[in-house]
Amino acid sequence: MERKVIDTDVLIIGGGTAGCFAGITLGKRKDIKVLIAEKANIKRSGCLAAGVNAINAYITEGKTPQYYVDYAKKDADGIVREDLLLSMCERLNHVTDIMEKLGLVILKDENGKYVTRGTRNIKINGENIKVILADAVKKQENVTVINHVNITDYIVKDNVIKGAYGFDVNEEIFYEIRAKAVICATGGAAGLYRPNNPGFSRHKMWYPPFNTGAGYAMGILAGAEMTTFEMRFIALRCKDTIAPTGTIAQGVGAKQLNSKGEIYEDKYGITTSQRLYGTVTENREGRGPCYLKTDEITKEQEQDLYKAYLNMAPSQTLKWLEEGKGPSEQNVEIEGTEPYIVGGHTASGYWVDNDRQTTIKGLFAAGDVAGGCPQKYVTGALAEGEIAAEAVERYVDDYNDEKVFDEAGADEKISEYESFFQNPVADISTELLEEAMQKVMDEYAGGIKTDYQYNESRLTLAAEKIKMLEDTCKRLPADSMDDLLRIYELKERLVVCQVLIEHLRARKETRWHSFAENMDYPEKSDEWLKYVNSKMNDGKVEIIFRELQ
Amino acid sequence: MSIRITQSKCVGCGMCIEACPGNLIKKNSDGKAYMLHERDCWGCTSCIKECKTGAIRFFLGADIGGRGSTLSVSEKNNISTWKIEDPNENVKIIEVNKNDANKY
Known part of the structure; x- marks a missing residue:
């Protein structure tokens, strides 16, 4: 595998809604070198590929940011971070203004005011909203985009981010990207559970099937703290x-x-x-x-x-x-639908501070990967992209760490990628293991089959079976970089499943019907007005309870 | 639900390969685009919007109600012209002005 090293100030992983907007925001600082690494091509990648028909998070006339915070808090029955929600809400209209200036069509009445739908939404023509964002990114001189590169791991030393490893999805190229700060904007996780249409139309799902939980998995494996995975989203x-x-x-x-x-x-x-x-x-x-x-x-x-x-x-x-x-x-x-893990709608994701910095120093999270702040929709993801970008500017300005170059880490990662090419052709395939994972989650971890219900006994079996699938993954054979991409997408999903199961098990109540329907504890209780967080340590998920803030 | 690429119309420009958010379309030995993962299409129609020769059409799988009709789209002067053609070659056209916001 050919080896490429890229040096940048800021690495943005994922050029979707939040990632592109972070890039546009950092475009104002020409002295900061920014690289966006995108698995597909930023032109149409992520949640906005097909378009979107409304701005669903907007502070309409007469309403305040706090009104939206209260709505989101009520919808999640108290388990949110109000500080994060408020900082997002204060920017919803500002980012909408920027989008309109970039060319987004928004419906107006005869007095030039936006036409609202309900109390939080405005009407747009959003068919080309992603193209608008991607075009704006391309205009930023200090922002470089590398398309078709799949990032699989962070480089972290002493809990400080140093960059990331990945590979080209078409050519045999290994990437080591060294950066002072990283913004993770890879989106949430689809494809964990057996979908509504498991046959020919298996990818006809609500959330992009290409959002495989990469950002969650990388953070989990690097020891970052995660929150509220048990608040699944089902559309x-x-x-x-x-x-x-x-x-x-x-x-x-x-x-x-x-x-x-x-x-x-x-x-x-x-x-x-x-x-x-x-x-x-x-x-x-x-x-x-x-x-x-x-x-x-x-x-x-x-x-x-x-x-x-x-x-x-x-x-x-x-x-x-x-x-x-x-x-x-x-x-x-x-x-x-089948359940998803998506911090743009519910509160699952990285545990972050108000700058969207994770518990790993220099690693920021924006959009669907960032936890504690549900009901983001498009504008909330844009707002978080901007918040993270502004915080990264300050972080980079103050940066005085030595950039370390760890050749051994890169060698090890290349060997891991190459090992799949050396595996003999077997009776297992990525597709079969993916179906097996989805079946386990469907039957034992509250999928469509059980009307989203689960109990402790089922979750215990789910955990065992997911662990076995993770072991089997090591034997998967690859013949092309596309095969390697599909193997890593599966591996990411299995890591997310593992954490999700432990979160479902940890919250011993039913606060949100269907989203987390625990049949051993069918009632909700004030005792559980707290966050369920987790960290992976030596391959084991440790649960951490935190008081509401 | 997936797409069909008509090989005789494909000029090998690679725009659909670039645009697919799932990296599902690849180039064959003739330099033309083909759908590598037919069952993994999300149905976003990005590839169809990129294709300048009208080589790509979208269809619903029979498992979700498909009965052989296809959908394609072309764009001119800010008007998106969506064409739905049934198996008997009956055509329905729906035009959407890109400067008009959705009413709903």
């Missing part, structure tokens, strides 16, 4: 296409309806997890399938929905046309 989506429901529910005011013709959404509460739990319960008690009631919308509204979905989830429009019946003629069936 309520249009059946089969797993397209957004908010556009219909909020856009045309469609209510949740069961097969008996009853509107059930008021029965269970309106937090994100309660809306999902209601649908799960209606199905379990024999009143499914469940729908969003759209059969009274007009043909004109239907046409607008076709366009709205083409701008963010084109498969839904195609499905309506394939069926020959649009939403004005039939209600839209809904279902819950």
Whole structure:
């Protein structure tokens, strides 16, 4: 494997929403060298690949940042970091202004004011939002982007970040990137659980299937403290296409309806997890399938929905046309997805300070990898990219550590990559082990199969089986760099699963239905108004409880 | 749900390979693009938007309601023209002005 060494001041891992915005922010400091390492190509990578149809985190007229903080805190039933939420909320409108200046189309009324959807959302045309961000990154003279490079490990010495290792996903090239500071912006983790459509359309899921939890896994393996992995995120989506429901529910005011013709959404509460739990319960008690009631919308509204979905989830429009019946003629069936770990919606991720610095010095986290701060959506991820970038500027200005060059570490990492090419062809494959992992998580760690419920006995089995799969991974054969990429994506997911299982086990209550439905402890208790955090030590996950702050 | 690349229309520019957020498309020995991981498509349509020769079309797998129609898109003067063609070659066109925000 050819070896390349790159020296930079700041390394940003992941050129998605938060990573690109951190790059744009650091572009103001021409004296700081910035490198964005991206697994695909920043033009369309990450959560925004298909587009997005609304800004869902915005402080609308008459509301305050604290209003949004209170909403997010209530939705997570108290387990949030208010300091992080507030610093994010104070920037939501500011980052929206920047996006509009960069070219994002935002709907305005005749007085030039943004048109709102509910009390926290504004309407946009976000089909090209990622292209806008990527173009702005390319204009920054001091920011270099290397596309198609997969980062697998941090370089850490005495709990101080020194850079990262990775490989090119097409060519046989090993990268050692040395940096004074690192911003991790790799996104959350999809593909841990058996998905809704496990056959041909297995990747037709809510969250990008290419976000494999790399940033979490690297941090966990380097001993960083993580928080609230047990608050899984499960989305309520249009059946089969797993397209957004908010556009219909909020856009045309469609209510949740069961097969008996009853509107059930008021029965269970309106937090994100309660809306999902209601649908799960209606199905379990024999009143499914469940729908969003759209059969009274007009043909004109239907046409607008076709366009709205083409701008963010084109498969839904195609499905309506394939069926020959649009939403004005039939209600839209809904279902819950498989669980994800994603700090942009719930509070899972790195334990960070208000600068978004992790417990590893010089390592910052922004967007879906950063914990404690849910309901980020796009603008929250942008805000965190900016907060982390500004903190990194100060960190780099004060930096006086010697840059160490640890050749042995790099040699060891190359040997690890190359070992997969030397493994003999076997009856196992990455694809088979991935399916095995998803089956274990589905059946024993609260997947779709058990209506998201689990108990201690099941989790114990899950932990054992995931550990076995991790061992089996070492024997996986690779014949190309693409094979190597898929092996590392699986390895990352297995590390995340391991930590997730321990978090589910540690919170002995049910605070959020479906998201963490512990059947040994089906009630919630004030005793559990605390954070469940963890650190990996010698391959073992240690749980740390922290008081709310 | 996945994509189909019509080999006769592909000019080997590599734009779809660059754009795919999952690194799923590769080049074959003829220098043309092919879908290496057919089952791993997320359905984002990035590749279709990048393809200037209209070589790529999107379809739904039968497991999620696909019945043989395809979806493609082209862009001119800020208008995205989405074309849905069914197996009997009936075509439906939906135009979206990129300067118009979503109503919902």
